[in-house]
Amino acid sequence: MKRLYSLTTLCLLILGALSVQAQKKTLTLEESIVGRWSTFYPERVSVQWQPDAKGYYTAIEDNALIATYAKKGTKKTLITLEEVKKSNENLEGLKRFPRYKWVAKNEFIFKNSNQVFKTDIISKQSTLIGTWNDDGANADFTADYSKVAYTIENNLFLNVDGKEIQVSDEANKEIVFGQVVHRNEFGVHKGTYWSPKGNAIAYYRNDQTMVTDYPLVNLTTTPASANPTKYPMAGMKSEEVTLHIYNVESQKSIQVKTTGPKEQYLTNVVWSPDEQFIYIGILNRAQNHLALNQYNALNGEFIKTLFEEKDEKYLSITHPMEFLPNSNDQFIWRTEKDGFEHVYLYNTDGKELAQLTKGDWVVMDMIGFDKKKQNLFVLGTDNNGLDRQVYKANLKSQKVSKITNQSGVYSQVQYDASSNLFLAAFTSLSTANTQTVFDGNGKTLKTILEAEDPFKEYNVSPIELSTIKAADGTSILNTRMIKPANFDPNKKYPVIVYVYGGPGVQLITNRWQAGAALWMQKAAQDGYIIYTVDSRGTENRGKDFEQATHLKLGTEEVKDQLLGVEYLKSLPYVDAERMAIHGWSFGGFMTTSLMTKAADTFKVGVAGGPVMDWELYEVMYTERYMSTPQLNASGYEESKLLNKTTLLKDKLLIIHGLIDDVVVPQHSFLFLENCVKNGVQVDFFTYPGHPHNVRGKDRVHLMQKVLMYIDDALAK
Structure with a gap:
């Protein structure tokens, strides 16, 4: 066998790679919070189809509106900022090209303060049409x-x-x-x-x-x-x-x-x-x-x-309901009646004409109809709910086909019937953001943007997606793990389990960073494994999966989360004696549930804005999943955490916004009162000026508080 490298060369290559890694920046907590939607948000371009232009899409470039022919890439300038400023005397003060919306082939509208203007790109005139x-x-x-x-x-x-x-x-x-x-x-x-x-x-x-x-x-x-x-x-x-x-x-x-x-x-x-x-x-x-x-x-x-x-x-x-184009009597209806949310065709007599989409996946969004109104395009889930793909449903044959095939998440999908082309953004664990034009068969015609990795200069961890079985023995749960940046499988690491687990939310998707907040990367840099399970009850997995928790919130979800803990404990590099859990809102409810119902599992927990008693939560959400306290007394009693304070054995920090109008502060205060009555020690912190969550610059303080508390509890 031919030797590819000498021993000296190989050593130099290894040392060079280590040197490059050592030179990479360390992510600060402030950067991870403040820079999430700016510095570290993958580059993207705002594009729109120009109506009836047969394949031209538009974007703002250098303070001008530029149209690009999707198939050939040829460009033309439609109107510049200076021309918009001159188009109406009320627009002379514009500092940049406004955010626009096409309303006709040659006309777009935009807002300026409390006024709405319509601009004609041919006459270069803008008219005030609303205020x-x-x-x-x-x-x-x-x-x-x-x-x-x-x-x-x-x-x-x-x-x-x-x-x-x-x-x-x-x-x-x-x-x-x-x-x-x-x-x-x-x-x-x-x-x-x-x-x-x-x-x-x-x-x-x-x-x-x-x-x-x-x-x-x-x-x-x-x-x-x-x-x-x-x-x-x-x-x-x-x-x-x-x-x-x-x-x-x-x-x-x-x-x-x-x-x-x-x-x-x-x-x-x-x-x-x-x-x-x-x-x-x-x-x-x-x-x-x-x-x-x-x-x-x-x-x-x-x-x-x-x-x-x-x-x-x-x-x-x-x-x-959504009426078909140019129809007064046929409409689209979305329902879960076959077990997954799908699209049905009805008429205004109430007759079901056809089920247009079907399968063990969920319709997420309606994209549009083709020019002859023969096909409907939708965005739907795939890959165990992790992906978002584009599907085509034929109204006549009722055949459904997936026209995109790259595993990941397609979003911002726009369809142009005049050219049968799509604009879309795509992201995955390995792709920060790619924006393309593709045809009705999913073939890519043009790449508009390939965003660079915004972490290329930082020492961050790859994210691993996997699955475990749910407590019912049949459902598959998606999991996400972030290991320390310089992970050594021969070492043992502490773990932070980040949890939500409730209806209407899906934490894990096959997108850039997999839906993880950037503070998790910071915590991984500091030596933690960050682990998340989307338990039964979370969304976009079908009706049976979502309804598994009906009338007993905090029961099946706890079982699923504990199976995640069992998996963690089976890993040789997990320190089972140093495990923390953190979550907010329903995640705060889950954190407190696990710290009480499964005491000794976690050495420390931080519960933010937690529901402690579902009788104290609002009508519309609670009664959907729990019925009323009058009709489901046993379910409310089992889920109530106010009567479980004596089960708490380890360190728990409760955080609540003083003006929280979603999960009102009474939840946490009553829990504290019961802790006092029962001689149970618990820690509490409030953010006086914040409602249900802590946003803005104060979020840096919040995550400092959370991570410092966990650090102190898990310190050797």
């Missing part, structure tokens, strides 16, 4: 941006043709118009819904007079003052919501005539394309029965129920 009150919040625009709705305090206003219209005039601050309801659950993320042509607007009226006030405190005044917030706890009275429609021409409002219990949920509000009807998903308070109803948009009268959906446990329908 709103400086005091307005929750701004919502019509499709052409010519009208805007907004709220001032608890009332709703419109601006139409430069004139402000007050839609509601309610003196009682406990009755709120035009704002989000149901605490952002059920896919409700706003409080107003413009009709397609902007002739009318639907809006919520939220009567909270019967909802309990939670007494948060305002420390910025002298003396401190009360700052109560409406907070309906599980099993208590909830808000009463109605939907109303304001007609711009008649300047009158009508109430949509929904019937049923006052505390039901009005979800998935959608206008018909012809503006004649409005559709509402009426969900019962138990959240296991939904009726999709049609109402007359002119008088609010009930017309019919298209269909109903029921589930023995709960429904998770968070996406409104």
